[in-house]
Amino acid sequence: MRGPSGGRSANRRVVETRDDMKDGIRALLTRPLLTREADEAAFVAVRRRREELVAWFDYFCGWALTVEPRQGYARLAKVRAPGSHACPPRPARRVRGAGAPFDRRRYTLFFLAAAELTVLNRTTIGLLARRVAHTCALEEGIADFDSSVRAERSALVDALLLLERLGALTALDGNTESYVAGDDALVLYRADTARIARLLSAPVPLSRVAGARPDLPAVLEEERYGDRSETAETGPSRNQELLWARHSLMRRLLDDPVVYFADLTAAEAEYAASLTGRSLLRRAAEEAGFQLEERAEGYLLADPSATPATDDRFPGEGHVKQTALLLLDLLTESAATGSSATVPLGRLVAEVEALLEQRPSWARSFRSEGGAERLAREAAAVLVGHGLAAADHDRTTAAYRALPAAHRYTVDRPAFEGES
Numbered sequence: 001m002r003g004p005s006g007g008r009s010a011n012r013r014v015v016e017t018r019d020d021m022k023d024g025i026r027a028l029l030t031r032p033l034l035t036r037e038a039d040e041a042a043f044v045a046v047r048r049r050r051e052e053l054v055a056w057f058d059y060f061c062g063w064a065l066t067v068e069p070r071q072g073y074a075r076l077a078k079v080r081a082p083g084s085h086a087c088p089p090r091p092a093r094r095v096r097g098a099g100a101p102f103d104r105r106r107y108t109l110f111f112l113a114a115a116e117l118t119v120l121n122r123t124t125i126g127l128l129a130r131r132v133a134h135t136c137a138l139e140e141g142i143a144d145f146d147s148s149v150r151a152e153r154s155a156l157v158d159a160l161l162l163l164e165r166l167g168a169l170t171a172l173d174g175n176t177e178s179y180v181a182g183d184d185a186l187v188l189y190r191a192d193t194a195r196i197a198r199l200l201s202a203p204v205p206l207s208r209v210a211g212a213r214p215d216l217p218a219v220l221e222e223e224r225y226g227d228r229s230e231t232a233e234t235g236p237s238r239n240q241e242l243l244w245a246r247h248s249l250m251r252r253l254l255d256d257p258v259v260y261f262a263d264l265t266a267a268e269a270e271y272a273a274s275l276t277g278r279s280l281l282r283r284a285a286e287e288a289g290f291q292l293e294e295r296a297e298g299y300l301l302a303d304p305s306a307t308p309a310t311d312d313r314f315p316g317e318g319h320v321k322q323t324a325l326l327l328l329d330l331l332t333e334s335a336a337t338g339s340s341a342t343v344p345l346g347r348l349v350a351e352v353e354a355l356l357e358q359r360p361s362w363a364r365s366f367r368s369e370g371g372a373e374r375l376a377r378e379a380a381a382v383l384v385g386h387g388l389a390a391a392d393h394d395r396t397t398a399a400y401r402a403l404p405a406a407h408r409y410t411v412d413r414p415a416f417e418g419e420s
Helices: 004-030 040-048 050-061 104-117 125-138 150-165 193-199 238-255 266-273 275-288 319-337 345-358 371-385 404-409
Strands: 033-035 064-068 073-077 122-124 169-173 188-191 291-294 298-302 389-393 398-402
Touching: 004 040, 004 050, 004 073, 004 275, 033 040, 033 193, 040 050, 040 073, 050 064, 050 238, 050 275, 073 193, 104 125, 104 150, 104 193, 122 125, 125 150, 150 169, 238 266, 238 275, 238 298, 266 275, 275 291, 275 298, 298 404, 319 345, 319 371, 319 398, 319 404, 345 371, 345 398, 371 389, 371 398, 398 404
Parallel strands: none
Antiparallel strands: 033 073, 064 073, 122 188, 169 188, 291 298, 389 398
C-alpha cells in the first residue's frame, strides 16, 4: 500500500510532466528550431519529455519532431494546412532594425549562403561572399552579387544574421554587421552543418523527388493521407480522411491567430462539429496551456500565460502595431454603423496623416514623402495577418473590412453628460 509521501511524490511527478509538456509545446510553437543557446530552460524541458512531445505533435498535428540532445537543438517540422489562406504566410524577418520582412534578394542570398556553409566548417565573410558571388554568376536567373554595392552587402548581412539567430552560424571573431560598411571587414565563422541541414523542413526529402528542380507540390505531398489530387484514380480512405481532418484543423488552430468556420473545408467542419473532434480540440488546447474559445464565427486559442507561445503578438509595441490598433477602431466603427462594410485605403491613409499631424514627435521614420501611406499599409497588413481584418483588392483600389475577431478589441466609449 502506498503511503502519503508516495502519493505526494506521484502527484508531483504528474504536475512536473504536465508543466514540462506545456513548456515544450509552447517553446516549439514559438521557435520550431529550438536551440539550447536561445532558451536553455525550454530546451531542457523538450529534451526531458522528447518521447511524449514527439507523440503529441504526431497525434494532434501530423508534425514530425526531432530532438538532438548532444547537438543542442530540436526541430519541429511544421506543415501548414493547404486551405489556411485566410491568414497570409509569415515571412522571415530581418534581425536588424524594425524587423522588416525578407525580400526576394535576401531569401536568395540566405539559401545560397546556407548551401555554401554545408561544406564550410570554418570560413570568413569575405570568402563566403566570394563563393556566393561565384554561384550567382553560374546560376541562370539569379542576379550577380556585387560586394562593392552597399545594398548587396546589407542584404547578405541580413541573411547571415538570421543564420546566426537560428544557431546555424557563429561569429567567432568580428561582427557581421561590420560588413555593411565595407567588403574588407574581417569576420571569422563556424558553421553548424547539422543545424543547416535541418533548416529545410518538408514532408518529402528533395532526394526522393524526381527532376533537377523539384516543384513545391511534390515536396509537400504527405503520403499518410492518401492521394488527394483531383486526378487520383483512388481517393483517400475514410480513416485517411478523418486523420487529415484532425491534423489540418489542429494545424490551423496552432498556427493561425483565428480559425473561422467559413474558411474550413467540409471535412474539417464535420470533424470540428463531432463529439470526438470537440473533445480532442479541448484536450489539445488544455495540454498546450491554451483556452479554447468557440464563438459563432469560429475558434481561437486564447493564451492566458505571461510567456508567449508565438513569434508575434497583438497588440504590441512599435509605431506600426500602435497604428494598427487605432485603425481597428475605424474598421469596427464602420462595420457597426452599417455605413460601409469596407474602408478604402485612402481613408486609412487620411487617418494616419491626421495622426502624424497631431503628434509631431511620433513615428519619425514615417515622416518622409509617402510615409503615411506606408504606415497605413503596414498597419493594415498587421490586422490581416492576425485575422482581424480582410483585404479586398481590385485593379484600382484596396479596401479593408473588420472580421469578427476584431470586436475583441472594441472599447465602449463612455457617454458624457447631455449625451444619450
